[in-house]
Amino acid sequence: MLSDVTLDLPVRPVLPALVAALDVAGAGVLVAPPGTGKTTLAPLAVADRVTGRVVIAQPRRVAARAAARRMAELLGERVGDRVGYAVRGERQVSRATRVEVVTTGLLVRRLHHDPELPGTGAVLLDECHERQLDADLALAFAVEARATLRPDLWLLAMSATPDTDRFAALLGGPDPAPVVRAESALHPVQRIWSPPARPIAPPGGGPVDRALLDHVAATVRRALRERDGDVLVFLPGAGEIAAVTGRLADLRDAVALLPLHGRQGGSEQDAALRPAERRRVVLATALAETSLTVPGVRVVVDAGLSRVPRTDLARGPGALIPVPVSRAAAP
Template identity: 55%
Template sequence: MPQLDLAALPDLPVRSALTRIGDELAAQGGAVLVAPPGTGKTTLVPLALADRVSGRVIVAEPRRIAARAAATRMAALLGERVGETVGYSVRGERKVSAGTRIEVVTSGLLVRRLQNDPELAGVDVVVLDEIHERHLDADLLFALLLDARDGLRPDLRLLATSATVAADRVAGVLGDPAPIIEVDQRSFPVDLAYVPARQRERTEQHVARAIGTALAESDGDVLVFLPGVAEIRRTAALLDDLPVEVVVLHGRLTSTEQDRVLRPRRGAAESSKQGSAEDGADDSADGSSERLAYRTERKRRVVLATSIAESSLTVPGVRAVVDAGLSRVPRVDHRRGLAGLATVRVSRAVADQRAGRAGREAPGKAWRCWPENEHQTLPAYPEPEIRAADLTRLALELACWGTPDGSALTWLDAPPEGAMEAGRSVLRALGALDRTGNVGERGRRMADLGLHPRLARALLDGTPLLGARTTAEVVALLDDDSVTQSTDVVDAVRTLRAQRPARWTKEVDRLARLVGNADRKSPAHRTETPAQPDLAMIVALAYPERIARRRAPGSNSYLMAGGTAVTLPPGSLTDSEWLAVAVADREPGRAEGRIRLAATADEQLAREAAAELVTVEEQVDWVDNDVVARRVERVGRSRWRNTNWPNRIRSSSRTHSGAGSSKPASVCSPGHRRRPTCANASPSSTKPSARRGPQSTTRQSSKNWTAG
């Protein structure tokens, strides 16, 4: 590494604390750095640490864009190209060399690296950046690093950085306790204004109105925080008539598109030339090449962003912030079998971080899209993902680490046992864990793919059936369903094959290689319409409990095998009796979920893909002085066939029941494994006796699919 001259580094607030940070890590082995956005903690600290140690410095970022941006900025400070002294590694992309001393990685990737090399050979320091965001991968990584340090690497130094002041808990877990180093931000004043919504005003209309006010009452660019890409698109459509350049910033853009937004423009303030990436972030979004209404002659920009721009990235030229007050976070509804992203109100800490973006380079102003009297009702801090998210992937990583329940680890917040058991149940059904909860070769293979275990199962089991390329195309779509606005999986894949968006194509290539791609044809040469049953099979392999059947002829309501009712919006799938549902969500207060992405299925596919959920229920009941026997076949809770037994069997039942008997005899269908239990009934009554329902015996699989 080139000799570092600390005096030559940008005059950012953290520079005054660099010597103390190094001293505390050398003496204590761990420390917590509390520094608001804009202080230089993500870029200057790793450079200073690498100058003091002989081994490598690993910086763990919560998101890919943050890793790339931080590495790019540090390399620029050294006057080098990325991949020399400073490099980065994210899923599907790596720029490092033999001389790399500082490597910036995503938290999830470092978890995988730690699983393969628990000692982290050659690494002297790990920096856990933005630990206050409490992402699931970051919490898991923190726990695994503490365990590795305690058992294998007592010399490994850990630095946790946070943009909020709630550092006592982190310090208590990291040390006894670890020292806390605080750096004050030298920021410009930011005025606050509150813009409540009008009656019946949609989010995008509300935000667009606030943007108009911000443009009229401020100078410079406007940074707008929205919960997701759908809201970004709708808001952008309302800004077409404004004399501004509208650009978007979210985690699913290509690196080139992201860099274009973060790069200082000609004529920007000199302070912004010091770098466009001081810290890092990423979110749910669309993978298409979006630069909405990009016009180079316009100097003022409106940057529509997700939470990606909250605390880790510097967007140059911003003087005003408009905050919708919403964020999209992972949630799981175990009762309904739905997992996905939920829109929630931001915390006060997040709102303050967002507002602070207006004062990074000059005095600014922030417009908050909620009433001022509601601000104190917001939660103080974001809820840690580990408390509410799907923990199936976490459970697999813990099994690979050798502590399936996680009880041997030290956590900031221990994973809830109910969610952990739900995750382990899914993993057993996937074949990733055995009955005792131990991980086998298949489970480790699934973990190595870098996918959710459900998608890993679809990739591994779908490839022998349909080929690596087709399977990879669908799995890449399911892993990032925001690349399409279609409800039909077949239509989505056909469009993606024709348009070949860079991010989706790159992931398809990666996945196909991982499972041994025998079909070398790229999507550019595959524009034909894929077969509906093929794609439905891949969806069903990932989500067998989401096999759904129409509840009534002509209805748009379906019942999934897991028991959740879902509604299909108008479109190409409305004639489908059976569906393999890939994505469904539910609005608060609504009983039924909404189908977002699905493929047409049939009964045979349901039997094959959801074999573990197929049950046979034999019911014997007394109705109108007669024994009524039925054989009911289901996929989970969705009934697909109801067959009456032959009359001769019912007659035999009456004969054997005997005169005066109060119950019909038990009847067993030929070849069935279990004897049904008859319902309470009386032959002297003309209608069934009062009871909770017909008693029955159900033959069920021992494997249980739950939400995850």
């Protein structure tokens, strides 16, 4: 399958070494920076060498659909031919499917239902550094299935984070699993601190201060004036995305305003990931921080807030509360 792809991405030179390591050890770790092609090219390379279907797990539905669509495009096929996907409530696969992209939650359910994973030759866990319950369970169940039921199953963890010692130890058994690294060119990034004109009230579990949303919209306008390329805006939730989109509505004749969040349908999410003839402003939640490469982006505007699960006595346990993000966690 990889031989059918002419695209040369930074991860491609290390794929022979990756497949050779998996052939010997049966498990491995691939470390590659964002945008190097690990999500799209590594499954195709593995599919050339294993018998059975290659299942690659993504933490989010939009990422699963986008990865399947990208691989199908590289092969010159439709989604559902040799590359398909399965997410909650939606599946596009066929008898010819060799690579299937699923969410980690769906992979957990499959492993729980039948840990032998009949018909599957390899499991790839993308963005494995994301510490979510589904991701941890998928990793644990897959390791146990390979150790007790399927010693022939290839297991690969993929991440852009260089801290791989834990994953290599988990996957390798007595000896750590081999780690293959891909390099890519680094580009300078200029950070511009743009605080609001007046102090903003902290969320505290309630709605985001309207003044902050006004300031985010003003900052997007400034970015469009002062910089070239598309603009990616990070906001904590769908409500804030709608509010800022409304504040920028007068720009619709000049730029494409594209929301990107988990409540959208598949076609709406996919539209934000496609290049356009005019400049785009993609207003996204944290799902665009990992797993997805939004093409054309040259400027990122971060509101500095993220929704995280917190116990809130006023709204019930497990509510998603907007909280400030640390500088280290910001995109």
